[in-house]
Amino acid sequence: MRKPGEDSSTVREPVHEVRAGExxxxxxxxxxxxxxxxxxxxxxxxxxxxxxxxxxxxxxxxxxxxxxxxxxxxxxxxxxxxxxxxxxxxxxxxxxxxxxxxxxxYIEGDALARAAARAPIAVDELRDLGARLCRAVHDLHRQNVIHLDINPANVRDRPGGEMVLLDFGVAHHAALPDHIDAAFGEEEGTTPYIAPEQVRHVRTDPRSDIYAIGAILYHLATGHYPHGRPNLLSLKKRLFEPPRPPRLHNPAVPAWLQEIILRCLAIRPERRYATAREVAYQLTHPETVHLTRRAHRLTRSGLLTRTRLWWRSLYEVFEDTAPRHPQEHLTRHPHVLVALDPAPADRSLRYALRDAVRKLARSEPHAYFTFLSVVKRVPEAGEDNDAPTANSSTVQCLAEMRNWAQPLHLRPERVHFQVIPGAPVAALVEYAQAHAIDHVILGARAKVGVDRLLGSVSYRVMRHVPCSVTVVRTREPLPAPAPGRRRR
Amino acid sequence: MRIAILSDLHSNLEALTRVCEHAAALGAERYVCLGDFIGYGADPAPVLERVMALPGLVAVRGNHDEALFREMGREAFPEIRRAIAWTRERLSPVQLNFLDGLPLLVHDGRVTYAHASAHQPDAWEYLRQPDQIPACLEAAGTPMTFIGHVHVPRVFYETAAGAVRELVPQDGMAVPLSVSARYVINVGSVGQPRDGNNAACYVLYDNVAHEVTFHRLAYDYVTTARKIRDAGLSPFFAERLAYGR
The missing domain is CATH 3.30.200.20 (Phosphorylase Kinase; domain 1)
Incomplete structure (x- = not known):
């Protein structure tokens, strides 16, 4: 080890080469x-x-x-x-x-690079790799850093499965002076993965990393790059031409995956997913993806569209509309989990719960919501014919949740509905942890029986989830309708 | 060594006391004051008494300090002129002498201290935008210049290609300084912050680790505001302390 003070007086050329064995x-x-x-x-x-x-x-x-x-x-x-x-x-x-x-x-695993080398790969493998990559990127953004050069060669994985991001040479830390000059002449990042705003030297938008994720997913799904072979033209083309739909290259790509990929690759950052966590969520829950027209497109965008976009690109400005700090950007796009009781005993509580969601949706216009019902268990196939089958009860449960949420008038891409089996507390806590939920809203039922001994569901959830929890209570329940009375 | 750099005290005794206690607790050995000791506030004499006793003090002159001895420019508000006249009557001859003898610029090794800018320091230009920075850098001739005057904490830095960028510093987070780059650092204001945060602001410069840390400290601005109103100075001077504007 160097001793302090040693060599400090003599000025040497910096060592720029080391040799094996040295x-x-x-x-x-x-x-x-x-x-x-x-x-x-x-x-x-x-x-x-x-x-x-x-x-x-x-x-x-x-x-x-x-x-x-x-x-x-x-x-x-x-x-x-x-x-x-x-x-x-x-x-x-x-x-x-x-x-x-x-x-x-030294991190051994290079699963992503190997997968990229043999792309196109199977959808299930892509989902797994993609979601893990997104979690790593989300964690980076949480720490106020934008990578700006995500590509398969810069991503390794640990034996436990966590993806590790390498090479922070052109990365941006929001709380540090940024000495990286685009004016040096070299291009930042690696050509197929560079976001349009990076071509215009914007270095402060965390959604540039979302674009890179999209480009990686595109390549994994099709074996092609979104804008063809990397060269100067492909670099400029991303400013005015939407990439060809992945299903054009590989018909096996499902519509939901095409929707995810094309949304990641939107030209304007604000049209992309706001957070990597949201991409991870959609990859793990394809059924919640809101499909738009682009999900089904099988042709290249028309000449008219391309001309219009080209014209727009001439005066396209990528100003720093994103907040200065990625962390702040994330807090403005919270993922809110709303726990809904599949068998509501109390109507007034449901109204109160909806009111709480409405208030939050108004004050956080970029929040997105997952409405979750935990059902007790899913009966095995062939078991007890009289009981409603898992499928039909799940479908009914989803239908009721959609109906409940409808008066909120939330844009479809802001809401997801999920029914999962399990014990209420454990399932909620596990879900909140697995998806890095920011905020849980749930209703507190009047304490009855076992709850009185063990503590209510809301209390136990509150103790175990690693985020804020809003517990909604009503002053007193409305009297339940008594259908039998009239008949008498 | 850690150097505490304070600017724009503006006769705010409560903020100054808080800042000095904080800096001393963090091991500041020397103090630099970048001017505008007086004006706006109602405690000019106690503030100067405190400042003149700071260890290893380096100080430069601000536009408000200069107004005690010279007529202010025509653009100065009457309320500010009145505060200056009010202040003049409350300072001792020793304190007035101290302020009158302050230099506009101090060069100290790799560092320059100025109130507004190292370029034409008596023009009192407000350096708000990166494109105003190169003139200051050139005039200073040192890799680092510390300034105040704008009351908004900022780090302006020059990249290797010559572009000037700015960083909004975060409270308590050290900003590392590169040996090869040049910086103009606005240390914010102790006595009248104007960046929307009503906490007093100052900078600790560590010249061994080569980093600066901005500190924001909540202080009792209610008392400061009351003193300003009681002294019969403009109520706006009192009000703006709460908003940090």
Whole structure:
């Protein structure tokens, strides 16, 4: 290890090359792993640890791009502020004046890159990979960082399944000075995955990462890039031409998947999904995807449309309409879970619940809602013919929920309806955790029987979900209608 | 070493007291005041007493301080002129002497301190937009310039290609400074913040770790406002403290 003060008086050329077998500050350099435009990666080991590590060394000196240093500094600063399973753990940083390097944990899995190499892949595998990627991106945005260069080569995975995002050379941290210059001449990101606003040098919109996710999904589903082979024309084309529908390349792509992909790839950021979490949700719950006309399109957009979009692109401005901080952007697009009792005992509570949802929908115009009913259990097929079958009761339950929500007049893409089997508390808590729900709204029933001993459902949900919970209560229940009386 | 950089105190004793306590607790060893010690507020003498006792003080002159000795420009509001005249009667000769002797610019190694801008410092230009920054950078001749005057905390920085960008700093989050870049840092205002946040604002500059941290501190502006009204100064000066405008 370098001792403090050592070498501080002599000015040396920064080390821009290390060789296999060499020792750098106690790290034994192994085989070179990868050489990119800005940096080289080596496998390294440390005597006291058996963890596999990589060392990133920026390309400096004659013949290397000017921006290599800026990219390296950028990555060093951003990585120091990131944590969690979706980013590589930073192990050591070399003295940036004399020995600039970065040692990180080595992440073995490259499932996404391998899948991309054999695209098109099966829809189920795509859903799984896509949802995992979205969760990683969402976690990054939560930490105020926009990646801006998401592509299969920059995504690895851990044995536990978590995707890990690599290479923060052109990333943007909302609370740090941004020294990355688009004016250097090199293009940011990797051509097929660059969002239209990135072509125009906007670096502050988290929805640029949503576009990259869309491009990756497009490629996984079809084996083609959204705008054809990467070149300068394909770069400009994304400003005025919607990509060809994925089903044109691969008829096996379901309509809902085409809807998701094309929404991710919208030219204007505000037309895309607002958060990666929403994309993950739709990929895991295809039945909740609101299909629009583009879901079924099988032809390229018409000449008229393309001319109109081209004309518009000439004066298209991508201003920074998104809030300055990705975190703030996320809080403006909360995912709200509304728990509905499948067998409502109390009408007034249902009205009160709807009122609570209406207030929230008004004050949070970008919130999206999942209305969830937990049914006790799903009868096995062939079991007890008299009991309503799982299917018909689920359908009826969904119908009732839709009817209940109808007076709210929420846009269809803002609402999802779900019926899941299970024990009420456990199922709600698990659902809220799995989908990173921001806010739960549920009604509190009058305490009866077992509830009095164990605590009510609302109380137990409140104790276990990791987010805000609104419990709706009514002052006193309306008298239940008594249908038998009139007959007497 | 940690240096606390304060600006635009504007005779606000409550805010200054809060800021000094906070900076001392975080280990500030030296203090820099970027001018506008007086004006608006009702505690000019106690504020100056406190400022002049700060350890290792470096201070520059602001437009309000200058107005004590020179006629203000024609654009100055009558209420502000009246506050200046009111202040003049309440300062001791020693305090007036201190203010009269302040320089417009101080160069200290890699850093320049100014009230409004290093470029024509006596023109009192408001540096609000990135396109105003290059002139200040060139005139300063140092990688870093600390300013006040606008009452809005900002970090302006120049990228390697020469473009100037701005960063809205977050409370308590350190902003790392690159050795190779140039910065103009507006430290906000202690005594009359105008960015919509009514908390006092100051900067701690760590010249070893090479980073700046903006701190926002809630203080008792109700008392400050009451003193302003009791002194017969413009009620607007009192009111705006609550809004941070």
């Amino acid at each position: 020792r750098v500050d106690g790290y034994r350099v192994g085989e070179p792993l990868h050489e990119g435009g800005m940096a080289r990666l080596y496998r390294v080991s440390f005597s006291r640890s058996r963890r596999p590590l990589v060392m990133k060394v920026p390309k400096l000196g004659p013949g290397s791009p000017l921006s290599a240093w800026a990219a390296f500094e950028n990555e060093r600063q951003i990585l120091a502020r990131l944590h969690g399973p979706h980013v590589p753990r930073r192990v050591a940083v070399g003295d940036s004046r004399h020995r600039p390097y970065l040692v990180m944990e």
